[in-house]
Amino acid sequence: MCGIEILGTGAYTPVLRVTNDDLAKVVDTNDEWISTRTGIKARHITNGEPTWRMGAEASRQALENAGIDGSEIGLIIATTITSDFSTPSVACVIQDAIGATDAAAYDLNAACSGFVYGIDAAKRYLQTDSDLKYVLVVAAERLSKITDYTDRSSCILFGDGAAAAVVARSDKMFTSYIGADGRGAKFLYSKVHKVLHPFRTTDADEIETGDFAAGKYFLYQDGKEVYKFATKALPAAAKKAADKIGLDIADIDWFVPHQANIRIIETAAKNLGVKMDKFIVNIAEHGNTSSASIPTALHEAITDGTIKRGDKLCLVGFGAGLTMGAVIIEY
Numbered sequence: 079m080c081g082i083e084i085l086g087t088g089a090y091t092p093v094l095r096v097t098n099d100d101l102a103k104v105v106d107t108n109d110e111w112i113s114t115r116t117g118i119k120a121r122h123i124t125n126g127e128p129t130w131r132m133g134a135e136a137s138r139q140a141l142e143n144a145g146i147d148g149s150e151i152g153l154i155i156a157t158t159i160t161s162d163f164s165t166p167s168v169a170c171v172i173q174d175a176i177g178a179t180d181a182a183a184y185d186l187n188a189a190c191s192g193f194v195y196g197i198d199a200a201k202r203y204l205q206t207d208s209d210l211k212y213v214l215v216v217a218a219e220r221l222s223k224i225t226d227y228t229d230r231s232s233c234i235l236f237g238d239g240a241a242a243a244v245v246a247r248s249d250k251m252f253t254s255y256i257g258a259d260g261r262g263a264k265f266l267y268s269k270v271h272k273v274l275h276p277f278r279t280t281d282a283d284e285i286e287t288g289d290f291a292a293g294k295y296f297l298y299q300d301g302k303e304v305y306k307f308a309t310k311a312l313p314a315a316a317k318k319a320a321d322k323i324g325l326d327i328a329d330i331d332w333f334v335p336h337q338a339n340i341r342i343i344e345t346a347a348k349n350l351g352v353k354m355d356k357f358i359v360n361i362a363e364h365g366n367t368s369s370a371s372i373p374t375a376l377h378e379a380i381t382d383g384t385i386k387r388g389d390k391l392c393l394v395g396f397g398a399g400l401t402m403g404a405v406i407i408e409y
């Protein structure tokens with residue numbers, strides 16, 4: 079079986095730490111509400127660092143931990159919904175920053191499921207291209223750029239950060255499932271700026287809105303709809319991936335879920351019939367960092383010795399799109 083091995087991971091967490099009490103100074107909220115409804119105590123937000131710089135820092139660390147040089151990377155897949163540029167890709171800017179001179183590079187947008195989609199893609203490249211030795215999957219997110227800090231129902235959830243993994247071909251166990259349901263796109267989105275070119279004869283919003291409300295350049299969410307989707311999508315994705323190789327969910331050592339809300343993770347665990355002590359959770363300190371959340375939790379659990387070589391891991395996420403996915407690998 080062609081699988082992949084994670085050779086090294088890295089993460090970058092901005093120094094600026096915003097607690098629930100800090101947020102209560104700018105919006106009508108309080109620590110008690112945020113803690114009990116979400117499990118979040120603090121989030122880290124960039125003090126100006128761009129998305130690519132966070133991604134480059136995480137990548138440098140992942141390369142160091144993998145013991146390989148940037149020049150050995152053949153492909154960089156950067157996952158982000160908050161690139162610094164419409165073009166070029168943030169992956170190309172990271173490629174230059176880490177000296178990955180021989181790497182192809184592109185961005186992948188699957189929102190919070192991005193890292194899972196990225197690992198799935200990396201495995202497929204490694205499986206079909208024998209010249210390719212190492213792939214860098216780097217998730218970098220600056221959600222503070224699209225967060226509406228006057229909307230108390232959403233601004234309390236999000237943080238910034240980046241995390242990366244260097245992967246190589248191996249014969250270790252691997253299975254994955256990725257999916258999407260575009261009917262739910264209207265429940266979680268952030269629009270790009272309005273296009274008013276000199277030849278346009280109307281600026282009426284209804285031409286461009288469709289299911290999506292006018293304005294909404296900041297992240298908009300229907301929290302209840304997203305919550306409902308998430309609690310079903312996480313267990314469904316994990317089961318679909320496991321079923322492909324006849325793996326029993328009970329044989330997985332660690333679940334590394336997207337860190338969106340502790341109550342979502344608890345419900346997903348219950349629906350899977352798995353105890354919470356098998357779930358890696360770091361939401362209290364980071365909040366939701368979109369595609370960076372799974373690899374950040376993974377990196378922290380590897381670094382503190384919780385996850386050990388040989389452990390079977392299920393990385394499982396959901397996000398805007400709506401997207402979902404799970405990757406089951408042996409560390």
Ligand code: UT7
Nearest residue numbers: 106107108111115190230231234301302304305338339397
């Ligand atoms: O990566 C994916 C990103 N998004 C998600 O994962 C979001 C998924 N959804 C959620 O996590 C939850 O729906 C939220 C955390 C967003 C909201 O939790 P909830 O338990 O569904 O709360 P709610 O929206 O039903 O609001 C309950 C009350 C409301 O007050 P009333 O109408 O009952 O008087 C809100 O106005 O809580 C109020 N409220 C707040 N109060 C204090 C909403 N936000 C806050 C707040 N502080 N920050």
